[in-house]
Amino acid sequence: MNAQFDVIKKKRIQMTIILLVMLLIVFGAKVLTDFSFMEGLASIPGTVFWMFTNLIPTAEAMENFPKVMERLWETIILSILATTTAGIFALFFALFGSKTTKINGLLALLSRVIASVFRNIPVVAWALVLVISFGHNVVTGYFALFFTTFGFLVRAFMETIDEASTDSVEALNATGATYFQMVFRGVIPDTLPQMLSWVFFMIDTNIRSATLVGLLTGTGIGYIFDLYYKRLDYPTVGLITLSIIVVVIVIELISNKVRRMIL
Amino acid sequence: MPTILAEKTEVYEKKGKNKKEFQNSKTILKIKDLYKSYNIKTPVLSMIEMELKQGEFVSIIGPSGAGKSTLLRCINRMIEPSEGSIVFDETEITSLSKKALRGERAKIGMVFQHYNLVSRLTVFENVLHGRFGYKSTLKGILSIFTEEEKQLALEILDKLGMKEFAYKRCDQLSGGQKQRVGIARALVQQPKLLLCDEPIASLDPNSSKVIMDHLKEICETMGITVLVNLHQVDVAVKYSDRIIGLNKGRVVFEGLPKELSNYAIQDIYGSELEDLIVE
Ligand SMILES: Nc1ncnc2c1ncn2[C@@H]1O[C@H](COP(=O)(O)OP(=O)(O)OP(=O)(O)O)[C@@H](O)[C@H]1O
Ligand SMILES: [Mg+2]
Numbered sequence: 001m002n003a004q005f006d007v008i009k010k011k012r013i014q015m016t017i018i019l020l021v022m023l024l025i026v027f028g029a030k031v032l033t034d035f036s037f038m039e040g041l042a043s044i045p046g047t048v049f050w051m052f053t054n055l056i057p058t059a060e061a062m063e064n065f066p067k068v069m070e071r072l073w074e075t076i077i078l079s080i081l082a083t084t085t086a087g088i089f090a091l092f093f094a095l096f097g098s099k100t101t102k103i104n105g106l107l108a109l110l111s112r113v114i115a116s117v118f119r120n121i122p123v124v125a126w127a128l129v130l131v132i133s134f135g136h137n138v139v140t141g142y143f144a145l146f147f148t149t150f151g152f153l154v155r156a157f158m159e160t161i162d163e164a165s166t167d168s169v170e171a172l173n174a175t176g177a178t179y180f181q182m183v184f185r186g187v188i189p190d191t192l193p194q195m196l197s198w199v200f201f202m203i204d205t206n207i208r209s210a211t212l213v214g215l216l217t218g219t220g221i222g223y224i225f226d227l228y229y230k231r232l233d234y235p236t237v238g239l240i241t242l243s244i245i246v247v248v249i250v251i252e253l254i255s256n257k258v259r260r261m262i263l
Numbered sequence: 264m265p266t267i268l269a270e271k272t273e274v275y276e277k278k279g280k281n282k283k284e285f286q287n288s289k290t291i292l293k294i295k296d297l298y299k300s301y302n303i304k305t306p307v308l309s310m311i312e313m314e315l316k317q318g319e320f321v322s323i324i325g326p327s328g329a330g331k332s333t334l335l336r337c338i339n340r341m342i343e344p345s346e347g348s349i350v351f352d353e354t355e356i357t358s359l360s361k362k363a364l365r366g367e368r369a370k371i372g373m374v375f376q377h378y379n380l381v382s383r384l385t386v387f388e389n390v391l392h393g394r395f396g397y398k399s400t401l402k403g404i405l406s407i408f409t410e411e412e413k414q415l416a417l418e419i420l421d422k423l424g425m426k427e428f429a430y431k432r433c434d435q436l437s438g439g440q441k442q443r444v445g446i447a448r449a450l451v452q453q454p455k456l457l458l459c460d461e462p463i464a465s466l467d468p469n470s471s472k473v474i475m476d477h478l479k480e481i482c483e484t485m486g487i488t489v490l491v492n493l494h495q496v497d498v499a500v501k502y503s504d505r506i507i508g509l510n511k512g513r514v515v516f517e518g519l520p521k522e523l524s525n526y527a528i529q530d531i532y533g534s535e536l537e538d539l540i541v542e
Contacts (some may be wrong), residue, residue: 007510015542028428106373134449165381167375167377167378167379167380168379168380168381168382170341170375170379171373171375171379171380171392171448172392172395173341173368174339174341174368174371174373175368175372175373175393175396175448175449175452176364176365176366176367176369176393176395176396176397176452177365177367177395177403178365178395178400178403179400180400180403181395181398181400181406182395184403184404185381185384185388185392185395185403185404185406186381186392189381189383189384190381190382190383192383209494213293238535241304
């Protein structure tokens with residue numbers, strides 16, 4: 001009873017300290033960067049007004065539509081390709097790294113470390129590094145997306161496996177099933193919907209990242225965004241932004257539908 | 264006076280079988296000097312000795328944390344025993360290679376408290392999983408089963424009153440139905456030994472009775488040895504040919520249900536007996 005009370009009290013003190021530290025950081029940052037909240041707030045209406053007057057696609061901008069679509073398509077394909085291939089590799093690393101399906105401790109540790117390294121290097125850093133060896137082309141973009149997606153999916157899949165299939169893994173092992181029988185007839189049926197939804201999540205994350213990566217590697221929608229942005233052709237920039245938004249929404253809708261279908 | 268024993272006198276007079284009947288039967292499982300510890304300080308199991316005959320129904324009772332689940336899982340090496348010998352069907356289990364172990368596991372069915380089914384697959388698919396131990400990896404992955412295997416699965420489901428649910432997904436079943444699927448999966452293995460880890464701990468009294476009756480019938484009609492971990496002393500007394508009491512990783516009682524006196528129960532459950540009655 002007493003110990004329980006102490007735990008609650010301790011938690012409360014912890015929360016207060018965390019809150020204070022957060023406030024301190026915010027105000028510290030404000031002082032250091034000379035950022036004024038009021039000024040920031042005051043500039044919002046102006047920005048919105050600018051966006052509405054400049055970024056609305058005009059008839060002229062619509063002439064660039066086919067070109068935009070072509071580049072956008074390139075980006076979509078790149079994202080899907082990078083995500084699905086990364087997903088396949090991630091599945092195996094996740095199986096070897098998960099507590100329930102690991103083969104041995106060393107391999108599990110190794111697979112966790114590798115995934116963590118790939119995950120924690122930002123996609124932009126990958127792009128900048130890879131551009132040196134592969135040059136300004138689509139391969140660079142592919143690998144930059146592949147590496148970060150791989151790192152993220154290993155972790156997401158690992159957690160999914162640990163959460164969903166501990167029990168059935170035990171049962172299948174007890175029947176004398178082999179490792180891959182256990183994986184394909186036990187783990188995968190139980191975790192497929194969750195894993196697919198992570199894959200879809202990464203596809204639409206990657207379409208947004210691909211825009212940024214394309215800017216650096218001179219490919220896809222990022223390249224064309226950069227091009228029109230530098231030409232100060234804001235209506236076309238607006239058109240590009242809108243098409244990205246539409247694509248991301250469409251993918252989200254498809255993802256929901258597919259998930260409902262297999263669930 | 265523990266209320267759980269109220270019916271006891273009546274029960275053991277009904278029971279025909281006693282230890283003698285099994286004396287000439289074949290030994291299915293023989294455990295000698297089994298020892299298991301997770302860390303060096305406190306052993307979870309020590310000096311376990313037990314012998315199971317063909318067709319015997321044996322219950323293991325004991326307080327929470329006594330090591331019942333650990334003992335059961337040491338038998339098919341789902342948990343690696345630290346020391347000792349386990350001979351199942353004339354094969355020493357503890358020294359088997361991974362591949363050979365797989366072959367022995369195929370002959371040992373296992374039933375779990377939480378059923379442990381692949382919930383998004385159908386009843387039929389789950390039952391057929393019991394055949395994996397006899398299959399090549401590829402045939403298992405591709406779900407290639409022979410006609411006989413499918414027939415066997417259906418017959419067993421029929422026997423357990425689950426045939427009409429064969430093509431239903433397991434997440435749509437009640438607890439009692441799920442457990443019957445769990446039993447069917449174990450029976451499709453055509454096992455010589457059935458290990459059941461608290462098969463009725465998550466079930467209501469009616470479903471519990473159905474499950475225990477099925478286990479008893481399997482034991483009697485198919486000659487499969489059944490080893491069950493149980494929380495309920497009265498159930499153990501009612502169904503078992505023999506009862507083993509475990510406390511702090513040691514066998515503190517072994518005998519016929521009628522030999523399980525209040526004194527013995529006190530020994531098995533120790534100070535936790537009072538909690539048990541309140542429950
Ligand atoms: N993986 C593990 N690591 C360390 N200790 C463990 C592990 N698994 C079990 N134990 C310990 O071993 C002891 C026996 O556990 P076990 O699960 O076999 O008990 P049980 O008799 O089945 O209990 P219950 O009736 O609650 O199921 C417990 O004290 C438990 O804390
Ligand atoms: Mg247990």
